[in-house]
Each structure stands twice: as C-alpha cells, then as structure tokens.
Amino acid sequence: xxxxxxxxxxxxxxxxxxxxxxxxxxxxxxxxxxxxxxxxxxxxxxxxxxxxxxxxxxxxxxxxxxxxxxxxxxxxxxxxxxxxxxxxxxxxxxxxxxxxxxxxxxxxxxxxxxxxxxxxxxxxxxxxxxxxxxxxxxxxxxxxxxxxxxxxxxxxxxxxxxxxxxxxxxxxxxxxxxxxxxxxxxxxxxxxxxxxxxxxxxxxxxxxxxxxxxxxxxxxxxxxxxxxxxxxxxxxxxxxxxxxxxxxxxxxxxxxxxxxxxxxxxxxxxxxxxxxxxxxxxxxxxxxxxxxxxxxxxxxxxxxxxxxxxxxxxxxxxxxxxxxxxxxxxxxxxxxxxxxxxxxxxxxxxxxxxxxxxxxxxxxxxxxxxxxxxxxxxxxxxxxxxxxxxxxxxxxxxxx
Amino acid sequence: xxxxxxxxxxxxxxxxxxxxxxxxxxxxxxxxxxxxxxxxxxxxxxxxxxxxxxxxxxxxxxxxxxxxxxxxxxxxxxxxxxxxxxxxxxxxxxxxxxxxxxxxxxxxxxxxxxxxxxxxxxxxxxxxxxxxxxxxxxxxxxxxxxxxxxxxxxxxxxxxxxxxxxxxxxxxxxxxxxxxxxxxxxxxxxxxxxxxxxxxxxxxxxxxxxxxxxxxxxxxxxxxxxxxxxxxxxxxxxxxxxxxxxxxxxxxxxxxxxxxxxxxxxxxxxxxxxxxxxxxxxxxxxxxxxxxxxxxxxxxxxxxxxxxxxxxxxxxxxxxxxxxxxxxxxxxxxxxxxxxxxxxxxxxxxxxxxxxxxxxxxxxxxxxxxxx
Numbered sequence: 001x002x003x004x005x006x007x008x009x010x011x012x013x014x015x016x017x018x019x020x021x022x023x024x025x026x027x028x029x030x031x032x033x034x035x036x037x038x039x040x041x042x043x044x045x046x047x048x049x050x051x052x053x054x055x056x057x058x059x060x061x062x063x064x065x066x067x068x069x070x071x072x073x074x075x076x077x078x079x080x081x082x083x084x085x086x087x088x089x090x091x092x093x094x095x096x097x098x099x100x101x102x103x104x105x106x107x108x109x110x111x112x113x114x115x116x117x118x119x120x121x122x123x124x125x126x127x128x129x130x131x132x133x134x135x136x137x138x139x140x141x142x143x144x145x146x147x148x149x150x151x152x153x154x155x156x157x158x159x160x161x162x163x164x165x166x167x168x169x170x171x172x173x174x175x176x177x178x179x180x181x182x183x184x185x186x187x188x189x190x191x192x193x194x195x196x197x198x199x200x201x202x203x204x205x206x207x208x209x210x211x212x213x214x215x216x217x218x219x220x221x222x223x224x225x226x227x228x229x230x231x232x233x234x235x236x237x238x239x240x241x242x243x244x245x246x247x248x249x250x251x252x253x254x255x256x257x258x259x260x261x262x263x264x265x266x267x268x269x270x271x272x273x274x275x276x277x278x279x280x281x282x283x284x285x286x287x288x289x290x291x292x293x294x295x296x297x298x299x300x301x302x303x304x305x306x307x308x309x310x311x312x313x314x315x316x317x318x319x320x321x322x323x324x325x326x327x328x329x330x331x332x333x334x335x336x337x338x339x340x341x342x343x344x345x346x347x348x349x350x351x352x353x354x355x356x357x358x359x360x361x362x363x364x365x366x367x368x369x370x371x372x373x374x375x376x377x378x379x380x381x382x383x384x385x386x387x388x389x390x391x392x393x394x395x396x397x398x399x400x
Numbered sequence: 401x402x403x404x405x406x407x408x409x410x411x412x413x414x415x416x417x418x419x420x421x422x423x424x425x426x427x428x429x430x431x432x433x434x435x436x437x438x439x440x441x442x443x444x445x446x447x448x449x450x451x452x453x454x455x456x457x458x459x460x461x462x463x464x465x466x467x468x469x470x471x472x473x474x475x476x477x478x479x480x481x482x483x484x485x486x487x488x489x490x491x492x493x494x495x496x497x498x499x500x501x502x503x504x505x506x507x508x509x510x511x512x513x514x515x516x517x518x519x520x521x522x523x524x525x526x527x528x529x530x531x532x533x534x535x536x537x538x539x540x541x542x543x544x545x546x547x548x549x550x551x552x553x554x555x556x557x558x559x560x561x562x563x564x565x566x567x568x569x570x571x572x573x574x575x576x577x578x579x580x581x582x583x584x585x586x587x588x589x590x591x592x593x594x595x596x597x598x599x600x601x602x603x604x605x606x607x608x609x610x611x612x613x614x615x616x617x618x619x620x621x622x623x624x625x626x627x628x629x630x631x632x633x634x635x636x637x638x639x640x641x642x643x644x645x646x647x648x649x650x651x652x653x654x655x656x657x658x659x660x661x662x663x664x665x666x667x668x669x670x671x672x673x674x675x676x677x678x679x680x681x682x683x684x685x686x687x688x689x690x691x692x693x694x695x696x697x698x699x700x701x702x703x704x705x706x707x708x709x710x711x712x713x714x715x716x717x718x719x720x721x722x723x724x725x726x727x728x729x730x731x732x733x734x735x736x737x738x739x740x741x742x743x744x745x746x747x748x749x750x751x752x753x754x755x756x757x758x759x760x761x762x763x764x765x766x767x768x769x770x771x772x
Contacts, residue, residue: 056711
C-alpha cells in the first residue's frame, strides 16, 4: 500500500463504508438499534457534518442520531440549517430535539417509537445521555433496555476505511504546513497568543474545517522540580497558554490539532526559542528518535500493544512517555480514541490490543533527563498490510 | 516556569475581583444544593465545573463525553477537581483535592471513593450521564439517589454577580473587535468566502489573548443576497459574548443599497428595539416571542434568545424551542437577544446583542464604537 499524496477522499463512499462497519458490528453485538448523542458517534453513523461550537452551545442544541441496523439509512435530528448531509435521504433528517429537559425527553421517546415502529427492540444502545434522559427515558421506552453503545462504536471505529485515512492525512498536512510558518515566527519576546493568532489564521487559509484544541506552547523547565505540582510526580503537561513572552533558549513543547471534514490532526514537537540545541539537548533528541524508531519498526498487523511498549522501553530506565497519558493513541473523529498503548488501562489491555491494517496510531514518546529537560514529539502512522506508513510529514527543526 | 499566579495575572481584567467571583459562585452553588437536598455534585459540563471550581481546563472545540470533572460536597464545602497538575487551579483548592486524568474506571472509582462525603451521600446531583458514568457511580456511591444536578447549577448560574457581568463585558470587548476585523476583511474583498472572514476574526481575537471561539461559523446562514450577517462569539476566561451585525457585502453607504436591504435593516432595527424593551424583569418567553408578533415579523426557525454566562446557558427561547413555561426574566440575568427579519424576496437582516437585565431594563454589553 503506497500513499498517493493527491488522493481525494470520497465522502459518500466513506459514509457508506462506515455505516456498513457499524451495522455489522451491531449485529455481532446483538444491539439492533443505536441512539447516539456524542458528536463523533453521530458523525460516524450519519456522515453529517455541522459547524463546531463550544460545549455550552453544543449541549443546548445537540445533534442526535437513531440508527436501526435493518434500515440502510440512519435518522438525524439536527437544529443546524447549514448541516452537510452526505447521502442521507430527506425523510431521515428531522428537526432538532432538546433532551436537556423533560419535555424534550418525551419528544425524543415519541420520535423513537414513531421511527422504529410500534414494537421497539429489546435492546437499544446509548452512548451518552443528558441527566434528564437518565431520569426519564427508561420509563418512556416500555420493556426496552438501554445498553452501552461504546463497545459497538469502538469496535467499528478502531479500524479506519481508506477514505477516513485520507481525511486524517489531509488534516495533518494542513496542520504540519501551518506549523512551518508558525515556527518561523518563534523568537525571544514573542508571546504564545501571537503564535496562536498566526496558527489559527493559517489553518483556515489552508482549508481546515476548524480548530480542535487551544494551541499549546508550553515552556518546559530543565528540572522536574521546577515545574508545577502534579499529583503523580510527573511532568505537568499539557497546560493552557499564559501571556508571558518566550525567553531566549527556552524549550517549548508544542501541541496543536485541527479538523478537516470531522477528522483530526495531532501535531507535537519540541522547539527551542532563538537558539540552537545544546549538545545535551541534541543527545536527548537522538534518544527520543531511537525510541520512536524502535516502536515504528515493530508496528505491523498482529503486533500487540505490549510489543510496542517493550520496544519503547528497551534500554530506557523508565517508560518513555508521560504516566498520565500514553505511549500512543488512536485518532479519527476524536483526538484521542482507541487504540491506546501504554495507558493506565494496564498491561492486560495492552496485550489484548492486536494491530490491524487501517488502525491509526499517534505515537508520543517523551524522554527526560533532569537538568537538561525533555524531548516530546508526536508521529501519526497508519498500520498497513505489512508495516506502517507515516501520516505526519514534518521536520524536527532545530534538531534535524 | 509558570505558576498559578502567572495564569491569574494573564487573564483577569482589572474590574474583576477574581477571589470574590469564586466565593460568590461557590456560595450560590452550595445554596442551590441545599434547596434541592443534594449532598454532593458530580459535574462534567464545562460551564458547571468552571462555575464551582474556576479551574482553567484546556479548551477543546465542541462537547466532551460526560465524566466526573469536578465534585462538590455540601457538608464540607470542599471542591475536588480532575487535574493532574495544580496549574490553572485556584490556590483555594488544596493539592489533595486534585485527582488525575485516568482511562481506567477502577482507578477512578478508587480515587473518588476517597473523597470525604461522596460515598455516603444520600442524594448526588449529576449534570450528564453515560452508561460508563452509571457503572462508576454505582461503585462509588451504591446507595445514593441520583438527581438532576444540572437543574441546580442552572438555578445558581442564572443571575449574575457584578464580577460576572464585568467578565462578560470583557469578553464582549474582544468579540466586537473580532467582528470588526471580519468586517474589514469583507470590505477589503467583497468576494471573500467564509474561511477568509473566519481567519480575520480568529487572528484578531487571538492577538488579544483569546483563542477560544464560541462557534466556528462567522456568517449566519439565514442572511443572504446583498447583505451578510457576521456572527462572532468568544469565550474569555470561560465567559462568553456573542453578537451579530449585518453589513452590505459590496460596501457603500445605506443609500447605495437596494431598497429591500434598506427595508430589512429598518425593520430589524425596530424589532431589535422591541426585543430590548420586552427584556425586563418579570417578563417571560411569551413577551420575547411577542416582540416579533408586535413588529409584524415571522419567527425564525432558530432561537431568538438564550442565556449567556460560562458559555451558552438556558433558557433557549424560540418558535420551536423548549422553554420552561414558568421561566421569568430576573434582574441580573444576561441574555443574548437575536432580532431577525426575512423579506419575501429572501433579503434578510440579523442583529444579536448580549443584554444585562437591570432594575430599569436591559443594558447592551456588546455595543461599541466599531459597530456598523
């Protein structure tokens, strides 16, 4: 599998193939219908895209999906007039619902009964709910049991279709390109929000759908003890930006992410303000790159999360990643989704994770030497038939 | 290295007493808990968690899945926060009240069970739900009755303190400047597409230290043709301000615009004045919706008013929107009012402002010298 950089995703095919994956998984898990509220879950099931908004607006005017495995099309309930519908037929698109309140929950139950038919299935999968839904909905659905939809969603979403991978690649290309321009502006006296201003403008000019996370430009201390308090004794990261200007020679851990057609990018690099790395900082980078190379070398179908962890840890005194995060995580419609590698889900979880073609992994090793500081960067890859291919295409300036 | 104090200095406009703001908010939340008989709160909604803790979380676009982000115990008044580090967490919350990010429900359950007063709470107010949250709470507090914690926070948050109004005003200042930048970009290039206007808006507000837009779209879809409705909103230190101004795509003075555009603008201005007049203590959704009737304007499909504070807040008032029929405007509330007129030929005009309700009526927080 070689990657054609100019390949365009086919969004209608993507919607079809995702739905087929989801329907097959629903049958396997014996969940005949799904009622979905989570943004990523609704997008996955319906193919619909709508402008992002802050959590308060999104909760107040949610978009919901009802997917019955026997119906080729899911139902979408949306307040957005400017929603993109992929290939949804008009009779499956309905006005928004308001499940924050009892009256809205009653409307929701009525619509479910009307659309699914008089005899509701024994089980309906639910990913998340409002508190009003938790308190009222079970009593309105008769004998139907609401079960956890997450295992179904996770099993379908963990392997990406070809078009999903193309969407992630496009998001990452936009993010990577913008960061070249941003790094060119990094110098002593510049403030973090000036970099944010440039970044946010550039990603939109380059075609991003939106920004995903408040850009992180975190100055890092050379010694662990000089950072903020943490409950686990670990390095504090990631932190929201302050207004303090960057100082010459400071080490900055950078983390940004954007979306393109719903899919996310994830960018991480270590930068140094207005200076070349010291020999000790270069040595740290070399160590980081060796960790990454060992992990990448063992990514192939059939490899387990435990294999990746063993490769990362070889020769390292302690696991080379942040204890409250992970060695690597999946990315797709969510910025951190399954598979997780090296999380606090534990060794059993890592051993049970078996890589398959189409899984996307963002690797984020961290190496630290107290007194010198740390090196952190992120590399997104996709598992192929016989190994993996890079998604991130960004240099390591000023280190390489 | 940054400390909590650095974060404070960065983000507090001078008119706001941050300590008093925190104290007042927590006191209101504890009062609401008392009135509703809630022994503890388990909060996952960004605005609710921020209200009781004032912990600054890394901002992510859109909603997050529900999880226990913040816990309040009424008997002790203690606030516990999901945060691996103390950065961005007010010094009034001691380090031992922080619990780290975890993917492992067993670790989370064991840590939450150590919070004094949670496991033996008789009634716990929760503001969101998921099957995973159900399993977690069943382990941490198996005997507790689960109640609507969002309703308690709605009650606490609806009337703003003077510091909160100052915070919304500070957000409005940035939102206005962002809208002015989008407007300049449109004037410079009348054929500009939406991403160019968004780029101008986000770069302007980010240059003022605000990197958290309230929503992505900066052109309101319901206004087309010769007029463009620019819609800009930001969250500054958690507080939202949002406004809409309708401008001519081709620029030029009012007398150069088509007659329909002039008519839409004039009727929208009259409707805006009527909405503002209707927004008084004691009035309800009926009076706000009635302003459209009174002005002879058909209600749009989208809401015409919503609460403003730590992000968008209830109520949501509109032709098709659920609003508690007993809801009444009270002095101290802050609402976004949206006047919208659509003429038969499709020409439309929209104006939205954030309004603080005082004893003598509404004060617009989003107007200023850059207004078209």
